[in-house]
Amino acid sequence: MKQFVYGLVLFIFLILPPVSNLMESIMIIHMHMQMPMLVVAGFLMAKLFQKKFPHFFEKWNKDGTPGILLFGIIWLYWMIPRTMDEALVMHGMEIFKFISLTFLAGVPLRDSWKKLGERGKNIVFYSFMIVSFGMGWLYIKSPVQLCNNYLLVEQITLGWGFLAMAVCMAIFLVYIAVTDQSEYD
Amino acid sequence: MDAKWRKRVAITMVLVFGSLLVYFGTDGLTAFTVETARLNELIEEQPTFPDVTLEDSEERVYSFSEFDDKYVLITFIYTSCTTVCLDLEMNMAQVYNKVPEEFIGEDISFLSISFDPTVDDPETLDKYKGYFDSDGETWRMARIPDQQELDNLLDEFGVIVIPDGYGDYAHNAAFYLVDSNGKLVNVMDYQDTDGAADEITRILESNRGNQS
Numbered sequence: 376m377k378q379f380v381y382g383l384v385l386f387i388f389l390i391l392p393p394v395s396n397l398m399e400s401i402m403i404i405h406m407h408m409q410m411p412m413l414v415v416a417g418f419l420m421a422k423l424f425q426k427k428f429p430h431f432f433e434k435w436n437k438d439g440t441p442g443i444l445l446f447g448i449i450w451l452y453w454m455i456p457r458t459m460d461e462a463l464v465m466h467g468m469e470i471f472k473f474i475s476l477t478f479l480a481g482v483p484l485r486d487s488w489k490k491l492g493e494r495g496k497n498i499v500f501y502s503f504m505i506v507s508f509g510m511g512w513l514y515i516k517s518p519v520q521l522c523n524n525y526l527l528v529e530q531i532t533l534g535w536g537f538l539a540m541a542v543c544m545a546i547f548l549v550y551i552a553v554t555d556q557s558e559y560d
Numbered sequence: 561m562d563a564k565w566r567k568r569v570a571i572t573m574v575l576v577f578g579s580l581l582v583y584f585g586t587d588g589l590t591a592f593t594v595e596t597a598r599l600n601e602l603i604e605e606q607p608t609f610p611d612v613t614l615e616d617s618e619e620r621v622y623s624f625s626e627f628d629d630k631y632v633l634i635t636f637i638y639t640s641c642t643t644v645c646l647d648l649e650m651n652m653a654q655v656y657n658k659v660p661e662e663f664i665g666e667d668i669s670f671l672s673i674s675f676d677p678t679v680d681d682p683e684t685l686d687k688y689k690g691y692f693d694s695d696g697e698t699w700r701m702a703r704i705p706d707q708q709e710l711d712n713l714l715d716e717f718g719v720i721v722i723p724d725g726y727g728d729y730a731h732n733a734a735f736y737l738v739d740s741n742g743k744l745v746n747v748m749d750y751q752d753t754d755g756a757a758d759e760i761t762r763i764l765e766s767n768r769g770n771q772s
Contacts, residue, residue, distance in 0.1 A: 437563055441570035448578035458585055460594040523594050523720045526730045 382419025389413055390473050399463055402522065402529040403536045410453055410476055417481015424482055432486050439490030442483035443499055449480040454510060456521035463524045504544040511537030595732055598718045599747050607716045609742040612709040614673070616702040617685035624742060631668040631764065634736040635750070636719045638676035638729055639688040648733045651753045653692045655735070656699055658757035663764045665698035675710060675721050676729070677703040717744060737763070 388394060389412055398409040425432055436442040452458060453476065461468040491499070513521075514534030520527050583589060591597035609632075615621050635652050637645040649672065656670055672694070674680035680688075685701040694701060704710040714721060722730045735748040735756050745763075748756040 434566060435570045437567060440567065441574050444571060445574045445578075448574065448581070452578070452581055452585065455582075455586065456593045457591060457597060520595070520730065520732065521593050523598075523732065524722075526722065526724060 376423065378419045379423035382416045382421075385412065385419065386416040386473075386477055389416065395469070402459075402525040403533045406453075406459065406533060407536050407540075410472075413473060413476035414450075414481040414484065417477035418485045419481075420477070421482040421485035425486060436483065436486055436490070438492075439487035439495065442487030443491060443495070446480045446484045446487065447499070447502070449475050451506070454506070460522045460524055500544070500548075504541050504548075507537045507541035507544065511535065511541060599734070602718050602744060602747050606743050606745060609738050609744065610709070610712050610716050612704050612713055613706060614702040615682060615705055616700045617682050617689050617696050619682045627669050627671070627738075627740075628742075629740050630666075631740060631760075631767070632738045633668060633670050633760065634738060635672045635733070636675055636714070636717075636721075636731065636736075637672050638674050639680050639684050640676070640727060641729070644731070644733050648750050649692045651750050651756075652699075652735070653694070654753040655757045655760065656694075658753065659760050659764070663761070667764045667767065668760065670694070670699035672699070672701045673713075674701070674703040675714060675719070675731070677705050677707070677710065679727075740767075 389398075389409060395409065399405045432442075453472065458468070458472075462472045463469070488496070511534045514530050514537060516534075517530065521530055586592050587597060587600065591600055609624050611623060613621060613623055614626075633652070633655065635648050637648060639645075652670065652672065656664070659668065672689075674685065680703045682703075685703065686696070689696055689699075689701045692699075704713065713719075717736060718732075720732055724730060733750050735746075735750050736744060737746040737748065737760065739745045746759065748759060750756070
């Protein structure tokens with residue numbers, strides 16, 4: 376219950392117009408802070424949904440595959456330059472962003488992650504890393520401005536942000552590979 | 561229902577939902593950026609060039625009806641720009657040279673419109689046009705002194721201009737082709753000068769064919 380309240384408070388804080396306007400005014404904060412924090416808010420709130428509707432999750436998301444797919448689709452959808460632009464100028468899109476990232480990405484992520492096996496987790500992790508590299512490359516190398524509401528320089532900053540994230544993930548993989556994980560279990 | 565079957569249903573529903581979301585979010589996978597969506601829409605809508613007063617590099621003042629019986633190829637620029645506008649105008653010059661000479665000034669005029677009217681007075685425009693061998697007649701450079709008229713035009717033609725606060729602007733660039741009735745008939749990629757020149761020549765030839 377406590378976690379749900381934290382999540383809800385975070386969610387409400389994020390959708391307050393002054394807060395969301397401020398975060399959306401900078402491209403990299405829009406994509407790499409606001410969006411992940413919405414997912415986190417959903418992640419925290421998920422606990423209550425799991426408790427209230429255990430059968431639903433057990434029935435429809437038994438091994439976590441449908442849930443993680445839904446999470447991945449929502450996440451990819453918001454990587455499309457157009458959706459991010461539209462969230463800035465169309466009110467409906469902005470509301471959809473808040474709802475979808477929180478409840479259609481954050482909630483299923485929590486329910487699915489634990490259920491996924493080692494292999495499933497690896498696939499998700501590697502996909503994340505590859506997409507991050509790809510997006511970084513796209514945003515840095517793109518000769519044209521992808522979003523009409525942001526300057527080109529912001530787009531390049533975001534590209535480096537993606538690359539930094541992907542590199543961190545790669546370092547983590549190396550770390551996992553060269554250390555003996557059984558020591559920590 | 562057994563678990564395996566339910567899993568399949570759940571996955572299918574998620575995938576169908578995701579596909580629909582992406583499909584409709586990108587106009588059937590045709591427009592992944594707002595810019596593409598905007599261009600598609602513009603070409604479909606064919607807005608009319610609004611009533612504005614232009615002032616060109618020769619200090620002549622006229623309205624758009626000056627070009628009444630001609631096609632006009634338009635670019636939007638500002639002269640203190642050091643990046644895109646230079647490419648845009650260089651490419652405009654290439655298109656100008658590639659379109660058969662018989663059409664130039666007869667069937668088509670070229671027009672570069674500045675969206676920075678305070679800096680780009682006729683004198684500045686006159687200097688600027690020299691860099692691209694624009695003759696100031698069949699290829700004119702002009703500003704729209706009235707800010708409201710300018711905003712209206714930019715809005716109609718979907719030109720987005722964001723001032724960066726240091727006297728520069730971020731803006732989208734393209735070739736806008738307006739027909740003899742003032743209707744926007746095509747928005748072309750400014751980086752593909754061959755494609756643009758071919759398209760323009762084709763339109764002008766068929767236009768002549770229709771008249772004779």
